[in-house]
Amino acid sequence: MKKLIEEMNERAAQAFERAGYDPSYGKTTVSNRPDLCEYQCNGAMAAAKAYKKAPIQIAEAVAAELKKEDMFEEVSAVKPGFINIKLDRGYLARYLMKMGQDSHLSVSPAEEPKTIIIDYGGPNVAKPLHVGHLRSAIIGESIKRMGRFLGHKVIGDVHLGDWGLQMGLIITELQERKPELPYFDASFTGPYPEEAPFTIGELEEIYPAASARSKEDEEYRNRALEATHQLQEGRPGYMALWNHIMEVSVTDLKKNYKKLDVEFDLWKKESDAQPYIPDMVEKMKEEGYAYEDQGALIVDVSEETDTKEVPPCILLKSDGASLYTTTDLATIVERVKLFDPDEILYVVDKRQEMHFVQVFRCARKTGLVKPETRLSFLGFGTMNGKDGKPFKTREGGVMRLERLISEINGEMYKKIVENRSVKDTDAEKTAEIVGLSAIKYGDLSNQASKDYVFDVDRFTSFEGNTGPYILYTIVRIKSILNRYLEEGGALENSEILPAASEGEKTLMLAAVRFGTMIENAFEEKAPHKICSYIYELANEFNRFYHETKILTEEDPRQKASWLALLELVRQILETSIDLLGFSAPERM
Ligand code: ARG
Numbered sequence: 001m002k003k004l005i006e007e008m009n010e011r012a013a014q015a016f017e018r019a020g021y022d023p024s025y026g027k028t029t030v031s032n033r034p035d036l037c038e039y040q041c042n043g044a045m046a047a048a049k050a051y052k053k054a055p056i057q058i059a060e061a062v063a064a065e066l067k068k069e070d071m072f073e074e075v076s077a078v079k080p081g082f083i084n085i086k087l088d089r090g091y092l093a094r095y096l097m098k099m100g101q102d103s104h105l106s107v108s109p110a111e112e113p114k115t116i117i118i119d120y121g122g123p124n125v126a127k128p129l130h131v132g133h134l135r136s137a138i139i140g141e142s143i144k145r146m147g148r149f150l151g152h153k154v155i156g157d158v159h160l161g162d163w164g165l166q167m168g169l170i171i172t173e174l175q176e177r178k179p180e181l182p183y184f185d186a187s188f189t190g191p192y193p194e195e196a197p198f199t200i201g202e203l204e205e206i207y208p209a210a211s212a213r214s215k216e217d218e219e220y221r222n223r224a225l226e227a228t229h230q231l232q233e234g235r236p237g238y239m240a241l242w243n244h245i246m247e248v249s250v251t252d253l254k255k256n257y258k259k260l261d262v263e264f265d266l267w268k269k270e271s272d273a274q275p276y277i278p279d280m281v282e283k284m285k286e287e288g289y290a291y292e293d294q295g296a297l298i299v300d301v302s303e304e305t306d307t308k309e310v311p312p313c314i315l316l317k318s319d320g321a322s323l324y325t326t327t328d329l330a331t332i333v334e335r336v337k338l339f340d341p342d343e344i345l346y347v348v349d350k351r352q353e354m355h356f357v358q359v360f361r362c363a364r365k366t367g368l369v370k371p372e373t374r375l376s377f378l379g380f381g382t383m384n385g386k387d388g389k390p391f392k393t394r395e396g397g398v399m400r401l402e403r404l405i406s407e408i409n410g411e412m413y414k415k416i417v418e419n420r421s422v423k424d425t426d427a428e429k430t431a432e433i434v435g436l437s438a439i440k441y442g443d444l445s446n447q448a449s450k451d452y453v454f455d456v457d458r459f460t461s462f463e464g465n466t467g468p469y470i471l472y473t474i475v476r477i478k479s480i481l482n483r484y485l486e487e488g489g490a491l492e493n494s495e496i497l498p499a500a501s502e503g504e505k506t507l508m509l510a511a512v513r514f515g516t517m518i519e520n521a522f523e524e525k526a527p528h529k530i531c532s533y534i535y536e537l538a539n540e541f542n543r544f545y546h547e548t549k550i551l552t553e554e555d556p557r558q559k560a561s562w563l564a565l566l567e568l569v570r571q572i573l574e575t576s577i578d579l580l581g582f583s584a585p586e587r588m
Contacts, residue, residue, distance in 0.1 A: 001106045003515045004095055005030075005039075008071065008085075012041050015065035021047050021058060028085065030513065037074075037084035038509055044081040055081020089498035092508050093561075097496045099512070100568040105575060106515040109151025117155045117335055118144050120347040121257070121264060124161035125249040126170055128204045129256050129401040131391050131454075132349065135380045138443050140347040141262045141581045142527040143378070149579055150522055155339060160253075160269035162246060163327065166207060168228030171241055172220065173210035174198070175227075183237035190236065196244035200252045203245065229321070232274070256401055261436060261581055273330035277322055280333050280368070281315055289366045290315055301361035310354070313362040328359045332368050332375075343374035345525070350379025350449060378525050381451035383443070391454050409435040411460045412468070416588060430585045435460070437467030437582045444580055445531035465535050470577060473538040474584040476545070477570045483551060484563050494564040497557065503547050507540040508565070514572050518579070527580060534576045541569050 005028065012026030025043030033040075044059035051058065059077035066075040066083070074086040099106045120140020123133050140156065147154040174197070175184050181197055182188045198206065214221040231238040250267065257263065281297065284290035289299050295318030302310045313325050322330075335341060346356060356377040363369050385391045393399050413431035442459035446452040462468045481491065499505035513533070521529035550566070553559040574584060 001098065001102045001104075001108060003106055004512050005516055007095075008039060011066065011069050011071055012043065012062075015062045015069075016043060016047070018065045019058070019061040021051065021062070026062075031084070034506075037076075038087055039085040041083040041085065042081075044077070044083060048081060059083050087509070089505060092505070092512065093496045093498045096508055096511060096565065096568055099514075100496070100564065100571065104149070105572060106512075107150065107518055113152050114342040115153045115155070115339060116147055116343045116345060117157055117339060117341045118147075118345045118347060119157050119159045119331075120144075121156075121158040121262070122161065122348060123158070123253055124164070124166060125253075125269070126166055126203055126207050126245050129253065131383055131399045131401060131404055134260075134401055134404070134439075135383055135443060135448075136347050136349070137257065137260055137262045138440050138581060139378065139380055139448050139527060141260075142440075142444060142530075142579060143345070143347070143522070143525055145579045145581065146518065146522040146527070146530075149575075150519065155266060155341075156264045157266040157268050157335075158253075158257075158264040159331070160250070160267065162242075163232070163270035163274065164324075165224060165228050166211070167231055167242060167245065168224040168226070169210035169214055170203070170206055170245060171227040171231065171238055172224040173206050173213070174241070177206075183241045185237065186235075188237060190240075192237070192240040196248050197241075198244070198248065200248050203248055232321075259402075259405055259436075260440075261583075268331075268334075270327045270331070273327050273334050274322070276330040276333045276337075277326055280330055281326075284315065284366050287366065289362075294318070299362050299366065301358050301365065303361070310357055310361070313358045325355065325359055325362075328355075329363060329368065332359075332363050336369060336373075341373065343376060345374075345376045345378060347378045347380065350381055353377060353379045376525075378448060380448045381446075383454050384451055386453055386455060388453070405435065405439070408438055408456065408460065411435070411456060412438065415460065415462070419588070426585075426587070430588050433583060433585045434468050434471055434588060437471050437577070437584075439467075440580055440582050441467030441470065441531060444527040445535075447526070447528050465531075467577075467582065470534055470538055470573065471584045471588060473541060474570060474573050474577070475586070475588050477541070477566050477573075478584075478586065480550060480566060481563065481570065484559075487551075489560065489563060491563060491567050494560040495557070496564050496568075497561040500558065501544075501547070503540075503544045504562075504565070507537075507544045507569070510537045510540045511565075511569055511572055514576075518576075530576050530580055534573055537569065537572065541566075 008028045009026060012028050013023035014026070016026040017023040025047045026041065027043055028039050028041045031037045031040045044055045044062060047058050048055035056077060056079055059081045063075045063077040063083050066072060066085070071088055071091045072085055073088045076084050078084055118140050120136045121133065122136055123129050144154045144156045174181070178197060182192060210224065214224055227238065231242055281290065284299060290297050296314050297316040298312040298314050300312045314323055315326050316322055332344065335344060348356070360375040363375060369375065383391050391399050393403065409431045412435040413427060416427050416431055416434065438459040442454065445465060458464070459466055460468060462472050485491070499508055517529060517533045521527060548562065550559065550562050553562065577583060
């Protein structure tokens with residue numbers, strides 16, 4: 001379905017042409033002065049230079065042509081050369097009716113669908129999920145959903161951190177605690193026990209204990225390094241332990257991501273990329289990209305135009321060990337081989353930006369990806385507490401994701417019960433749904449690259465620019481729709497009549513912008529644009545609702561029309577929040 005702005009651009013182009021000017025000047029935009037007009041066209045200003053005429057003269061000629069169209073209620077040329085446009089109400093109503101019948105609400109699926117891999121989540125095995133991983137999961141999930149809505153093939157990969165020192169630390173600590181286990185006996189020939197020698201609770205306690213000790217005890221740290229090395233060499237007992245760690249951890253991670261309504265297509269991990277390293281390194285050496293420097297194997301990636309030093313990529317350390325960079329490069333090799341993607345997008349803390357600059361440059365330079373393959377980095381800022389420092393628990397510890405979620409849900413539960421519109425049996429479930437909207441909207445309504453303050457009181461409020469406010473609006477619409485249906489009204493195929501008030505027209509104009517907004521938000525990988533849009537739409541709806549007696553309207557055609565408009569607004573809001581990664585309850 002053609003977007004309204006496209007229709008308008010076509011008419012504007014034709015008007016320029018008919019007036020004797022190049023049609024390319026016929027571009028219209030949503031007005032930035034809604035007090036004066038709804039749309040504007042500034043093409044006459046640009047054309048004036050090319051045709052050496054006064055802009056107002058051109059604007060007047062084009063406006064005269066535009067007036068002949070049934071699409072507009074008002075077209076005026078104003079000095080110095082703008083064309084101000086108001087849409088015809090009948091046209092707008094008919095457009096919205098078509099939009100309501102379109103399964104994609106006027107968005108046409110991409111003509112050339114792209115294969116896009118999104119690397120997000122990025123949790124580390126055996127370490128509990130903490131709020132730092134929250135942003136990646138929330139932002140990545142939203143971008144994935146947007147891409148799919150627009151018809152792209154999007155593959156979400158969690159890219160588990162499973163190959164680092166944390167594994168050696170856990171093995172070492174476990175050996176301290178339970179030296180009798182067969183995993184540490186090099187002469188043991190198996191089979192190893194099927195059940196893990198720890199629970200997730202123990203595992204989460206073991207890692208921080210080991211990590212703390214390794215910082216003080218050098219001998220211990222060296223043992224952990226050695227264990228990591230032996231694991232990477234494939235020592236059977238350690239591999240068996242690693243499998244236990246993976247299983248216990250991944251089960252727990254899946255449970256947590258499920259609570260967040262975040263779903264990955266791939267549960268790939270750093271270790272999966274290891275088999276690609278030897279050939280990749282060999283090739284980089286052969287082709288002269290990689291060379292030895294002080295024992296390490298490196299690739300230069302600096303460029304002449306750099307204003308800040310970009311250090312070389314270290315592929316292998318002097319002891320032959322590979323690094324985070326090596327793993328990320330080999331992961332690119334694997335992804336190209338398995339999926340031949342048009343784009344790989346990394347949603348990672350912006351403090352890792354330099355790492356990705358190095359990885360991307362190295363991948364390009366050494367030909368790991370085709371020149372047209374996009375490698376993009378969406379770096380997000382830190383989630384801070386009200387004190388402006390990274391978000392912590394009240395006691396000052398690292399805030400675990402599970403705890404954050406349950407605190408928010410508790411807060412929501414209190415508010416919902418105070419509201420008392422929901423029977424107690426529903427309140428808990430409702431609190432979970434609304435709580436998730438508070439967390440996700442609170443995060444996504446900020447531009448991703450900026451740090452933001454996670455303000456529990458504000459985010460859980462039913463008023464203002466919050467998730468609960470959006471849900472409240474949706475629930476309000478649903479309840480009106482339900483009452484109408486209970487009265488025997490029907491929503492299918494009702495006609496939408498031309499706006500009966502300015503408030504209704506403003507609401508309609510906001511609804512019509514959905515398609516362009518989504519395309520633009522995806523193009524810029526900017527979920528916050530969806531948030532500002534639905535906040536505006538919800539505000540326009542609430543304004544309309546307060547000035548219109550919808551259900552008591554006596555003219556049945558008018559009433560049916562308003563309900564059809566409400567149904568469309570509901571669809572837009574619910575589609576939008578689904579793209580943000582949350583949903584609305586039936587009541588709240
Ligand atoms: N596990 C990493 C961390 O916690 C994030 C991984 C991001 N993705 C990647 N391909 N490097 O910092």
